[in-house]
Amino acid sequence: MQLNISAPVNLDLHVPKDFVRGCPRSIRMDIDHLLLAIEALDLEAVEVILVLIEQLGLEKTIPSRVAFWRLRNTNPLRRNYQRASLSWDELKALVKIVCTIAKQLDTGLRLLLSTDRQISEGKIEALGLQQNQGFLENYIDRFTSLYIGRMRSPSPLNKQEIRELALQLLTRLLLCSGIAGEYRLWNSLFDGAIA
Structure with a gap:
């Protein structure tokens, strides 16, 4: 994945008043799942993220690979x-990372979501898009493997639920790939979260 950083870092995101006690578990799960989807889309995503942390000037918040790993493991579903x-500040940094990478993946996200829609409409063979279906299945297989490998055992989700989560995360990544992506993602994290 080639990174094209054009916008300045803006972490001016406001925490709703009800959440003074700290970051709820559902938000920690959501942000980690989005990062897991990015890893499933790009096998070198972690290395890209570590470079991105420096490019975005986030080293004070995420100073090392170990610090990044610890942030990921605040997801209560994780084995570790x-x-x-x-x-x-850590959540804001992760939101910035997710949105920056989502912008780079925009075209691929659109292709995968379009393919999913064409599969549900039974149009793949008629349109000759079996290769695109293969791309989507590869993403879902990688996401499933990462999810099962990293989350506690037994898995809190069955394989069909993991598949549905993988597809939902594609939609969420696409929604945060636009100009106001950080604000969209930030606000969506608090939707339904319990303070």
């Missing part, structure tokens, strides 16, 4: 759950 929370 750290029993810690994310600070709001």
Whole structure:
């Protein structure tokens, strides 16, 4: 994945008043799942993210690979759950990372979501898009493998639920790939979250 960083870093995201106690578990799960989807889309995503942290000037918040790993393990579904929370600055940094990468993946996200729609409409063979179906299945297989490998055992989701989650995450990544992506993602994280 080639990174094209054009916009300045803007972490001016506001925490709703009801969430003064800290980052809820549902938000920690959501942001980690989005990062997991990015990993399933690009096998070198973690290395790209580590470079991106420096390019975006986020080293004070995420100073190392180990610090990044610890942030990911604040997801309570993880095998290596750290029993810690994310600070709001850490969450803002992860939102910036997710949105920056989503912008780079925009075309691929559109292709995969269009393919999913064509599969559900039974149009893949008629349109000769079996290769695109293969791309989508590869993404879902990688996401499933990552999810099962990283989350606690037994898995909190069955394979069909993991598949549905993988597809939902594509839609969420696409929604945060636009100009106001950071604000869209930030606000969506709080939808339904319990303070």
